[in-house]
Amino acid sequence: MSARKWLLIAALLTPGLGLILVLIGTVVYIAVAQSFGFYTITGESGFTTQFWSDMIGRKLFSRSINYSIYVGVLSAIFSVALAYPLALWLRKPFAGSMAIGAVLKAPLLIPGLVAAFLFINIISYNGIVNQLIQWLGFSDAPIRMQNDSNAIGVLILQTWKNLPFALLLLTGAVRGISDEVLDAARDLGAGTWARFSKVIAPLTVSGMQASLVIIFIGAVSDFSFQVIAGPTNLQSMSQLMVTFKDRGDWNSAAVVGVSLMMIALIGSALMAIGARLMLRRRLT
Amino acid sequence: MGGKSLLKRLLLTAAALTVGTTAGFANDLSGMSWDQIVSQAKEEGKVTWYVWHLKDDLRRAIQSFEEEYGIDVVIPEGTDTGNNEKLLAERNRETGDIDVFAASSDAFQTLDASALFSPLTMLPEDDGRVSEFGGLDGGDYIRAYWGNQTGIAYDPAQVDETALPQTPEEIAQYWDAYPNKFGFNYQNGGSGPSFYQNVLRVISGKDFSNGEVTDEKVSALQSGFDFFNEHAENYLITTSNSDSITRISDGELAMAPAWEDHLSGLQKRGQVRKDIKFYIPEMGMNGGGNGVAIPRNAENPAAAAVFINWLTSPETQTAFNRDFGTAPMNEAADDSFALVPAAQRKFRAEWAAQPFQNKVADLFIDNVIFER
């Protein structure tokens, strides 16, 4: 590549990536330094690896990592898996498609916290779902669904809130596929799944990656759904971070925060690579 | 703004954040008499009070101060975490937005009072004011204005009021007799932690008022963890102070630890049923409180001082007890109004001292919560 082209690319990256690196880079630096004992808001500052070594040995920490990854990965996969058929269905406008698109995107408009409380209200011990279950005779006593230990409640909320985002990205992407390509695939006798995996998915892989990555990052660092609807015997990494912060242990909070940051970045890179590897065989 | 100067400023900022500012701010009241402070306060004419709880009620409560001094009190919208983070984010500004900062004893414990706040030594002599509350020693910097109490909220429709469980053993009997009718939180609020810490204290028979972490004290906790684990099937873990109370109101739970002022506030707002009652068990549950301080870079320090003087006075504290059911934070105040009879007040316990308290919380999570 010529020097001129490099210069052009650098100039193009400056207002976006450049600004991020200068401003957010400073903040990231502070986070990392804090995890090594600097920027202690109260008390002594100075280099130490103590906070890392203390944290890494703790059950609390490893459990929260596993749990956060579980929520992050599943939320991303569920949201994207559900968004694809909807995006394909809405590819060509038809009567009512605009209204349906708007309805599906409505969860974007409800603040997550509010949604979580409404959800808890619906599934609570004496709530309407339980009343319905009892009325239909499925169960004599109410079923305790709140804060279930598999985090199904959190996954439902995450999917509910994130599906519209995936849908928004994928709708744009699938509309870019021409009818000819799809027709050709059909003429060649490709079944629904083959058409999806060999034509649609490869042609929309970029949109799929972007939605997987952004949803994963949001869900892996979930705080508000977890504290309201999550399992009570598990803590997400964000929740753990806030616990440390609230007791004034800024350095340990930063250790959790930096770990979360790395998991989010590495995890999103892996998801992006994984999506591409799975779809290596492109239809040409 | 050139790229270089921007980067330089950023690095300077990063450096400034590490060094606690020791330089005096211009807004220093030392050397002034109280009368001079009051007249400066009237000149300032305004005080901004960052307080996160019961803002609507407090806006009404401070009207008598505004009338008396002609100083406007602004209570901005906000949250506890937001207020704390704002205080820290603007600690190096020449002049900040916060004149009076309110926080719970827990939150104050995470802050470096001498670096962030001005000493309150300018306040007129009043031995009745409280600086030690909820396990916090506020020294010269913090004064309490709001006393509250943890206890157990219960649904009289489901619980026999003549036989309320008073000790860990009686509570365990209740758990076994009425499975999953009792719940408590271990995070997002101090009511549940007050409950399990006092159970652990009573069962272990150890003194929690000394903050030292010793092997002997730690191993004594095991019997308490066993107690919780043996009955694990029969009680629930809730997600927060308000989740506990809401689930009593919804009829799911019959008993749960709660804050007295929190319960009465929720009842007044029509959030939860008004027939829910509250008691302090004989085994003891912790008291707590909120305090106020003046940030070093307050814009209106004199008005802030005059306001704190009013807020912590016997008259105001008596009024708070009457209107909000709080425990008065001035010894000369009248404390005859509250949700619980005065006889129960003697069961008020103190928070375990730090760092032992955090150790207990960590061990409780590892040994009880994670075993569920």
Place this chain on the structure above:
Amino acid sequence: MTMSKLNKVLMISLLVICTLWLVVPFTMAVLWSLVDPSQPWTADKLLPPAMSFYRWIDMWQNSSLKSALFTSYALAPSAAVLCLLLAAPTAFALGRFKFPGREVAKTLCLLPLVVPPFITSIFFSSVLFQLGFTGWRFGAILFAHAVLFLPYAIRILTVSFEQVRQEHIDAARDLGASHWARFRVAYLPALKPGIFAALLIVFIQSIEEFAIAFIVGSPSIVTIPTLLFSALGQDFVRPNAAVLSLILVVPNVILMLVLEWLLKSANPTLSSGKG
């Protein structure tokens, strides 16, 4: 046509899903907003025992609501546009050029999303104060939001730039089209959905952001989330939350419909090309 039959079946099943998806939460929100403070609504009752518009009236008369609405609806679109302008060149580079380190650059663009929130709220706002933004708080929040939500705009627009067909650009060039005409014919149709998606997402992120807007803006600038979180506090007063969310929904739905309509007018066949 089988397609129309399929659509019918899908429509019916969608009705059921919509009920779960939307009608239940919205109905709950409406009912909660009508709960009269005299009697709480407990979960065992199907409808609130006492209903009134007390919360609506109270909330509306609370003077900071109107100014908060004004601030938030001025802030969010401005942040969306500024963010889009800052993101476009980077997205163009990432979407149209293959260069070594491209994937790394793409990952680095995600940084604002992964920084621990308490670090952002304490240190990033502190940086904003130090940069001398205190004189214009609105500007500080606007700038902060535009930077913090860059990842969304960059990633979404990158996807769009990748979808621009090289043969369209070449064809336009061969036909001697000017820069602007080339952009309009070859780029814009493929970019349009991405531009609207990015605007919408940044708008929503900005209108929901609490920490920075509060720390930098308070006390003189109040935004909707400040009001929301302040009203909810630790108690989460559900009726008040419901009223605030519903008040927000009205302008948001209008916005959504406008965007849907604009998206529809971005004719997809132009970007996919015929042959």
